[in-house]
Amino acid sequence: MAPAQTTATPLATRSLERPPKLKGGLPLIGHTMAFVKDTIGLLQKTYDECGRVGRFKLFGKDMILFTGPEAHEALFRQPDEVLSPNAAYKMMVPVFGEGVAYGAEPAKMAEQMHMLYPALRNNRMRTYTEIVARETQETIADWGDEGEIEAGEFFGMLTNYTSSSCLLGREFRNEMNEEFSKVYYDLERGIVAWGYIHPYLPIPAFRRRDRARARLGDMVAEIVEKRKRSGYHGEDFLQTLMDAEYSDGSKLSDHEISGMLVAAMFAGHHTSSVTTAWTLIELLQHPRFLGEVRNEIRARYADAEDYSFESLRDLEKTEGAVKEALRIHPPLFILLRAALEDCEILGYQVKKGDWVAVSPMVAHRDPDVFENPLEFDPDRYGPRREEDKRPFAYIAFGGGRHKCMGNAFAILQIKTIMAVLLNRYDFELAGDPVETDFQGLVLGPKPPIRIRYRRRGATDARLSA
Ligand code: HEM
Numbered sequence: 001m002a003p004a005q006t007t008a009t010p011l012a013t014r015s016l017e018r019p020p021k022l023k024g025g026l027p028l029i030g031h032t033m034a035f036v037k038d039t040i041g042l043l044q045k046t047y048d049e050c051g052r053v054g055r056f057k058l059f060g061k062d063m064i065l066f067t068g069p070e071a072h073e074a075l076f077r078q079p080d081e082v083l084s085p086n087a088a089y090k091m092m093v094p095v096f097g098e099g100v101a102y103g104a105e106p107a108k109m110a111e112q113m114h115m116l117y118p119a120l121r122n123n124r125m126r127t128y129t130e131i132v133a134r135e136t137q138e139t140i141a142d143w144g145d146e147g148e149i150e151a152g153e154f155f156g157m158l159t160n161y162t163s164s165s166c167l168l169g170r171e172f173r174n175e176m177n178e179e180f181s182k183v184y185y186d187l188e189r190g191i192v193a194w195g196y197i198h199p200y201l202p203i204p205a206f207r208r209r210d211r212a213r214a215r216l217g218d219m220v221a222e223i224v225e226k227r228k229r230s231g232y233h234g235e236d237f238l239q240t241l242m243d244a245e246y247s248d249g250s251k252l253s254d255h256e257i258s259g260m261l262v263a264a265m266f267a268g269h270h271t272s273s274v275t276t277a278w279t280l281i282e283l284l285q286h287p288r289f290l291g292e293v294r295n296e297i298r299a300r301y302a303d304a305e306d307y308s309f310e311s312l313r314d315l316e317k318t319e320g321a322v323k324e325a326l327r328i329h330p331p332l333f334i335l336l337r338a339a340l341e342d343c344e345i346l347g348y349q350v351k352k353g354d355w356v357a358v359s360p361m362v363a364h365r366d367p368d369v370f371e372n373p374l375e376f377d378p379d380r381y382g383p384r385r386e387e388d389k390r391p392f393a394y395i396a397f398g399g400g401r402h403k404c405m406g407n408a409f410a411i412l413q414i415k416t417i418m419a420v421l422l423n424r425y426d427f428e429l430a431g432d433p434v435e436t437d438f439q440g441l442v443l444g445p446k447p448p449i450r451i452r453y454r455r456r457g458a459t460d461a462r463l464s465a
Pocket residue numbers: 085113263264267268269271272275326330331332335336395396397398399401402403404405406407409410
């Protein structure tokens with residue numbers, strides 16, 4: 001539930017101090033080059049040199065980084081009218097569509113987000129669990145006794161199937177997947193740094209993006225129409241949005257429905273895919289935790305593969321591994337807001353026009369909050385330690401009123417995939433050590449990520465033959 005809005009502080013901020021400034025940087029462009037070359041390095045340096053509130057110059061504006069639980073809370077609790085995600089994520093507006101999510105007024109966006117809740121309730125989670133388990137089983141049906149996958153591609157494809165089934169519905173999954181993949185690809189390729197300068201510049205990537213967005217709108221309208229005629233009632237996000245109403249009783253337009261679906265796909269697909277890959281990679285690099293997770297899964301499913309919502313929810317070791325993969329490798333490594341008015345945060349002056357940010361990556365490496373933060377240690381979430389329980393410390397899913405709405409769905413989906421895979425197969429890393437790929441807005445493991453698989457029991461059978 002979103003916390004109550006704190007009152008904005010549009011006081012006479014002129015007498016306040018500006019946050020400490022990071023040393024170095026060039027005249028006019030400041031730290032832009034360093035940010036583009038090594039974003040995480042620059043964010044970490046800002047924290048190391050300036051402390052919980054630090055400032056550097058980026059593309060001619062001041063960027064203020066808040067680090068540490070109290071600082072995160074101070075930022076997340078500011079009202080949208082003061083620190084705006086919509087203004088910060090403007091480049092997403094042509095992708096989702098005008099009037100949808102970040103392209104809508106804050107109050108309207110809040111209503112639209114609220115409409116997603118019925119799709120994320122436990123009764124729906126049961127349906128999604130079945131879908132994710134089935135899609136995973138079908139995807140590995142032809143694996144045979146042993147072989148190799150490129151994990152980036154494999155998990156990208158698998159979560160595309162699971163997300164399109166759960167979010168978009170069976171028509172997209174069965175009839176339109178190929179075309180949808182193409183449209184989605186063009187939308188994704190339309191998110192480039194030029195968008196920060198102007199989201200509608202006349203460049204080829206934006207023209208393709210706009211064509212794809214228009215086509216997607218038509219595809220959704222077709223399916224909505226077909227569903228209405230057939231009387232079929234789905235258990236997916238599409239149906240939830242078709243049934244939803246604004247507080248004045250009006251329904252979402254087809255344009256709004258398609259925009260909300262794209263927003264959910266963008267928020268949930270790539271983030272889940274890279275986290276699934278990291279969870280498996282980290283486990284393969286940490287045999288003790290891999291053993292614990294595998295034992296937990298096989299104790300439950302070795303004899304009967306009934307991946308029920310309830311049984312999956314009880315997989316504590318597996319959940320710890322997913323959370324830890326997310327802590328060390330948060331796919332969204334920087335969360336942004338744009339200051340729409342002067343205000344005071346933690347005693348410092350934030351000026352209208354500043355960028356304001358928290359970085360889950362920097363936050364999760366803070367030794368004052370997480371013990372030995374660079375170590376993969378899922379036990380940190382267990383009894384007595386519970387390092388994620390301190391408010392606003394663990395921020396892989398953000399915090400406050402814009403906290404991720406799909407967090408429970410994401411964790412459940414990744415646990416389900418892990419359970420199906422580790423119940424049937426043993427895995428090992430086959431290539432070079434895996435590094436982070438710092439290209440793009442969502443950070444993931446750098447391909448190629450070669451992983452070998454062997455059917456459970458096949459190793460023992462071979463040795464005894
Ligand atoms: C591992 C997977 C995921 C991660 C790491 C993740 C992370 C995040 C983060 C950090 C935010 C906050 C952004 C900000 O404050 O600027 C967010 C927001 C959001 N996420 Fe997720 N997410 C994941 C999966 C999903 C899924 C599966 C869905 C939908 C089914 C989803 C839907 C959303 C939505 C709708 C918002 C915007 C909420 C708002 O602004 O009110 N996410 N996510």
